[in-house]
Amino acid sequence: MTASSTPASSTITLYRVAAVLTFAAVALGSLVCATDSSAACPNWPGCYVGQVMPRAALNPVIEFVHRVIAVSTGPALLAAALLGLRRRRDLVVSVLPWLALAGALAAGIFGMLTIRVGLTTAQGATDLGASLIAMIAMTTAAVALSHSPRRASLTPAAAYAWAAVGVLWLVHVTGVFAAGKGSLTRCVSCPVWGIVGIDGPAWLQVVRMVLAAVAIAFIVAAIVAGRRVPAVRSLTLVAAVLLVVELAVGLVILARGTNHTLSSVYAVSMVCLLWTTVLIAARSTFTRVSGDDRPESDVPVEVSAPAA
Structure with missing residues (x-):
């Protein structure tokens, strides 16, 4: 397949869902930081030791929803990356989802470390930079795929x-x-x-x-x-x-x-x-x-x- 072949509608939908989930994870991450909600769920992956769900309070709910979205992003990105292998000649569509997946995985690891041991300044910058790269890469791939056949x-x-x-x-x-x-x-x-x-x-x-x-x-x-x-x-x-x-x-x-x-x-x-x-x-x-x-x-x- 080439960049000028018409993709299946289900593939386009998956790419778009992965892009939206990646954006939502980054936006909610910024909200968690601004409200200092990560401290409201001091354990990982459950909110508290011996309890998965958060209390019925704003900050724990914000943090927990962010975790759910972030965890959901990984499988969506992996599925998009695997489907992208069918379009190997279309580098934008086939390579960018893998870049997004790598960025999301790095951000997920740093997110876990944030709760358990904290991050250094360099690690925090890497966490944020990787999250943004994942969002940019997957969004670009989704737009490129939905406009196929296309010219750039x-x-x-x-x-x-x-x-x-x-x-x-x-x-x-x-x-x-x-x-x-x-x-x-x-x-x-x-x-x-x-x-x-x-x-x-x-x-x-x-x-x-x-x-x-x-x-x-x-x-x-x-x-x-x-x-x-x-x-x-x-x-x-x-x-x-x-x-x-x-x-x-x-x-x-x-x-x-x-x-x-x-x-x-x-x-x-x-x-x-x-x-x-x-x-x-x-x-x-x-x-x-x-x-x-x-x-x-x-x-x-x-x-x-x-x-x-």
């Missing part, structure tokens, strides 16, 4: 969006290194546009603000360019709303300080903004084509038998 081209919207994805990944990961002890910076990822006293070196905080500003510029450029692309027009509106929310909440936190509610909105909206930007990038890159538009080498050729 780096349109202006795609170029700006992919650049934003790369910078946003750096903003997320460097937040772990910049966060001081007990600081929610490790959770909210996006800087609050001011120096936070309990956080790490001021130079690193300034670097993160510069990175965030560059990411915003790329996102705005992707939104403007994407408005002319029907496939991503609605996504650009979602990205614009999320960007406004992110900037507004960041300014409120800078002016008044933070709490679990503000941190939760800031953290989850940042993950949603990254995921939406990945969708804009992938949908702007991959264009579905009809059979008549495929390259000549991909179109079956009928060979008639020689006349007797």
Whole structure:
């Protein structure tokens, strides 16, 4: 099979489910961090020693739901990766699910260690970085597969969006290194546009603000360019709303300080903004084509038998 063959609808559905589960695991992970819910379930895999289910309280439920989603993500990614082997010539569809699976497994191991022994700063950054790579890779594979047969081209919207994805990944990961002890910076990822006293070196905080500003510029450029692309027009509106929310909440936190509610909105909206930007990038890159538009080498050729 090639990238121009039409996949089965069940395979497309599986890829999409795996992508959504991966996104949900990352978003819930940011919510767990922002609400400090991991401490509410001090055991693993059950919530407490001798008891699997959480108490009927918000924080234990948040942590437990996150664990259920995270555990469900692994089998979905494995199934997608195995099905992708049928499309070996389509590297985007066949390789990216394996990358996503590796990232999810790494994040799962680090998640277990977080509960049992805690993580170093480097381990925490690796955990977050691997989770985000899993989300980006599986989402890209799902979009590519659902647009098969397809052609790929780096349109202006795609170029700006992919650049934003790369910078946003750096903003997320460097937040772990910049966060001081007990600081929610490790959770909210996006800087609050001011120096936070309990956080790490001021130079690193300034670097993160510069990175965030560059990411915003790329996102705005992707939104403007994407408005002319029907496939991503609605996504650009979602990205614009999320960007406004992110900037507004960041300014409120800078002016008044933070709490679990503000941190939760800031953290989850940042993950949603990254995921939406990945969708804009992938949908702007991959264009579905009809059979008549495929390259000549991909179109079956009928060979008639020689006349007797």
